[in-house]
Amino acid sequence: METTRLIIVAVGGQGNLLASKVLGEAALATDIPVKMSEIHGMAQRGGVVESSMVFGPAQSTIISDGKADILVGFEPMETLRALGKCHGKTIVITNLSPLSPFTVTTGQGVYPEIREIQNLIREKTGKLITLNANALAEKAGNTMAVNMVLLGALISTRVLPLPLESVKQAIADKTRKAFVDVNLRAFNLGYEAAGKTG
């Protein structure tokens, strides 16, 4: 079994830690070796939250620059910022819905054009899958389900050694009971949308 390395980047509050927890549980349930590392000290203060997940025999829990096989970005500019983690064949999945940082509001920086972000990622990596996860989450019935939409998109690539059913089961088991239906709907919408753009 080869090692597959996944980086998930998000802005605090977007729920990427829950998404990675679901993946970890799905791997555990199917006996796929899994390790994860996260930096979450500032999760609730609007900073960048990053999780690294390593599936397979490797022991390290962190991912060096240039070594991520998949990058999932919950916010387009943060996806671009994390590009250093990628190599020429990395599959990148990004939400296209921007969350402008406050430094832009105060005029300390300029948010890049979404088209430019996509072009740069497409040019440098193996494949780019884009979707408007916010719109799909809303369609599923909860704007907070962006994480589940992106999880669906990720699983649709089949790059992770995780069976579809085990991920759905983990969503059912590990997310709050009241949200399971919405979460699964969001997951399916992401899965289908990524299949179309891919």
Place this chain on the structure above:
Amino acid sequence: MHKLLGHQSGEKVFLLGNEAIARGAIEAGVAVATTYPGTPSSEISANFFDISRESDLYFEYSTNEKVALEVAAAAANSGVRSMCIMKHVGMNVAADALMTLAYLGVKGGLVILTADDPFMFSSQNEQDNRYYAKLAGLPMLEPSSVEEAAKMVGDAFDLSEALQEPVIFRTTTRINHSTGVVTIGDIKPPYSKGVFKKDPFNYVAVPAVSRNLHVKLLQNLEKAEALSEESIHNPVSGKGKCGIICNGVSWLYVADALKELDKEDQVTVLRIGFSNPMPKNKIVRFLEPLDKVLVVEEGEPFMEEAVKAMAQEAGLTLPIFGKSKELFSRLFELDPETVKNRMAAYFGFPVPARERLDLTDLPKLPQRPPSLCPGCSHRATFHVIKKAAGEQDFICATDIGCYTLGFFPPLSMGDFLICMGSSMGTGCGFSKVTGKKTVSIIGDSTFFHSGIPGLINAVFNNHNLTVVILDNGTTAMTGHQPHPGVDMVQQKLEGFNRISIEAMVRAAGVSHVSVIKPFRVSKSIETMKDALAYQGVSVVISQEICTLYAKGLNLKKQKPFYVTDKCKNHRNCIDELACPAFYLEAGRVKIDESLCVGCAVCAQVCPENAILPVKTS
């Protein structure tokens, strides 16, 4: 039932490092646990806090790390298995207790966990606390993975009891905040009723006693070294004439690198998990047949220098390297690729090509620093201080907590920070030598932690200082842990008392004390002006509950505001408050209603009164 108690023995569970450590300690029968919260250690204590409410475990959030260690030291010397948890810099606070506790030793097992933070993800420095074990003369264990951490905690308790000494259990952020699959073990029922056998000539550290105790400590260290020689935590693996000595997470990177380089049959690896005292004989035996050795460790050359000294004593002249310009840095953390590449270069293996994307054409991306939350009371207090000071230039001695984030522009509140509680002492120093108005800002939890002695100093030595205590009713930064000023009844928790900050400040002899509600902006500014004008020590207590904490307790209803057409685009709201709920749309200020909680501070700042509450039907 708490999720860490619900697991069955033999079950495989996906656990955060800190959860694994908490579970490991519970399995080992820990009966008393104490802490002052600090990232990256906080989740261990958070789990203990919850578990203590449904089991015999006694857990407390102590006022600071020194007190936490003293409580645990007494418990352990009454025969009860105890644990004291802190972040690395917390060890500096606890160090006074630690150094002499090592002389006294313990009866029941005492494990002192220090969570180091290489790269300073959430700390003011990246000190390497392995030196504390050396300095105190205490045994130290260091896990390499989440799985190992869960089991090693139990071994640390056994080791502590075998040696009758506290054991330092050192983790790094990549252990605490990594998640892995842990096999659950059996829970040993805690033995929680302590008996203290008086023995003052071994327990009261006066010079005559300590002279004997130091002899005992050195004897214990010899015993510890003998155990380190045989310890399963110092395993040797692989074969070949090249040698690697590593510890902690570095071992993971070494193991992956050897596999990727396909050199497992050419490199012998000694992993040091029992890292003080180091197993000298084992290390010399390890070195003897080797051609050259690489020491892979994050932080300081702790092992490298020790190994070089051992080699010198044994008359071995093989090259031993670790920290150097060409190899590993003392800065920040290691990563798998760096370790692989430096290893290959050092041993003369083909160095694998490292694929890196050319990112030189990326535009400069705006930063996304963490910021004070929408509706954070600290933002309001900072605004009040700045308005009250007006044109008067002042030095702002800041402290450790969420409010430290106020040093970012445009709030720019914070000119100097070194450690917990330092706003008080440094405020005294600045005001004395510069003669400038000095404002010390300190949070409620930090005030109790180490601010009080500094405040008393200011009063006694008659400094000219305005202290603003940001009382948001919780320890917000580390995840809303209680502190002595917290209303525990609000959390439906019984058996606690509450200490009034105002009474505390008055008892310290401060004569100019005022309390403000920072969301009432004009009134607060007037009060603040008065405090700033006072010659001597004035204290302003700014009371407003942490907005996140209030949300968690369902204490506040979100009442968002919006910007009406009356807005003339002065942008005082953005420029003075920098609340993340603001954004610009076609050059006009808007408020994100999903983020705005309704603190109404911006509505009071707007010169046109253009910001109004959203009408709810």
